């Protein structure tokens with residue numbers, strides 16, 4: 511039963527940093543005893559360019575049975591022989607997930623004292639699981655991993671290579687690749703999804719499993735399209751626990767007090783007839799402010815970077831002044847929803863030629879982003895870890911270099927005015943930071959300075975005399991040289 515985790519590196523960011531991130535030294539083979547056998551961690555390769563860590567679990571089949579946990583679902587004991595002849599020793603499964611969390615517990619929490627800056631950064635990752643029991647087959651494997659930002663290569667393993675007519679076994683060979691995830695995120699995905707695919711948990715599920723699930727699912731499970739299947743299978747289809755988990759996930763979503771939810775709350779209030787006059791939701795005010803600033807800039811070809819579910823792209827499409835609109839996001843799931851919202855598949859040719867959506871990470875320079883009039887970063891920067899921000903800054907202001915860049919972000923000072931927001935909380939679970947007006951101005955001023963832009967600021971939403979507006983916007987315009995102006 512094993513899996514490998516590989517990364518690639520450069521002389522400045524050597525791949526062997528993986529050892530620091532996993533808290534396991536690449537030059538040592540180490541063994542850890544767990545309740546079901548021995549877990550080994552070793553590095554088949556470890557140099558600056560490539561580093562691979564392997565986790566191998568040697569399952570003690572007898573211990574497994576003695577612990578009385580080798581029973582089938584529903585508590586019925588398997589036939590006597592089946593207790594000893596089962597697939598647990600070879601297949602990656604919930605046991606491997608347990609070993610993963612035991613051996614890499616700090617890494618799973620994203621803790622790395624030796625390389626703290628690396629722990630919060632995404633890195634090129636390649637994870638291979640040669641034999642993964644997958645109830646639901648390759649299709650379900652894709653549905654579980656792809657929305658999380660993984661490129662998934664999955665092949666069914668034939669029951670017997672000599673007899674292809676026997677068909678496929680319930681095992682797959684799985685290869686996952688990503689450039690956009692941190693190691694901690696990757697480990698937490700595996701910790702939850704390996705047993706979900708296995709669908710035969712080896713130990714009794716108790717209510718602290720709900721806690722474990724919510725902890726490991728933080729940041730991705732509340733928005734996963736297969737959330738219900740994941741929750742139900744992870745909790746071995748115990749309905750009361752599943753319901754408890756689903757309710758708590760719903761609370762997480764609400765507590766995120768995202769602006770889109772503020773929008774929904776506004777709508778609900780109106781529906782109840784409690785509001786005399788419906789206030790314009792902040793998300794709409796923000797879109798209006800962005801469209802107005804784009805008009806003022808004279809832009810025709812516009813990038814919406816971190817376009818999310820495509821609301822701004824949709825608004826821009828309605829305005830013939832914008833001849834080309836490109837939405838970019840790192841999340842495939844967001845892009846799928848965006849293309850559904852825009853009805854891309856049913857759009858006439860002329861409209862379709864004006865709009866493009868593609869997946870990309872703003873933390874990397876991308877030639878596809880060059881040559882546009884304007885770029886919008888609406889409520890995006892706060893979703894990046896602070897150490898990643900210089901990479902985004904370079905990709906947008908240094909490499910893509912549109913004439914105009916609009917950046918909006920929450921003004922943290924305003925948070926005291928949100929009634930639903932507990933003190934000291936950010937507005938959305940995925941916000942890595944929220945800035946005061948001063949902090950935003952400082953950052954934007956330095957960015958402008960470094961890359962040859964002028965910057966101006968505008969409030970979005972009611973400008974409170976004490977704490978300012980809920981959203982702050984910076985409008986960057988490239989500094990033109992005298993010759994360019996003359997031309």
Ligand code: SAH
Nearest residue numbers: 816817818839840841871872873888889893
């Ligand atoms: N612009 C939209 C969505 C904001 S939510 C709006 O104003 O409503 C932030 C979006 O940024 C999410 O869709 C998220 O997937 C995307 N995002 C976060 N980090 C990113 C990165 N490194 N590269 C590209 N998109 C990113």
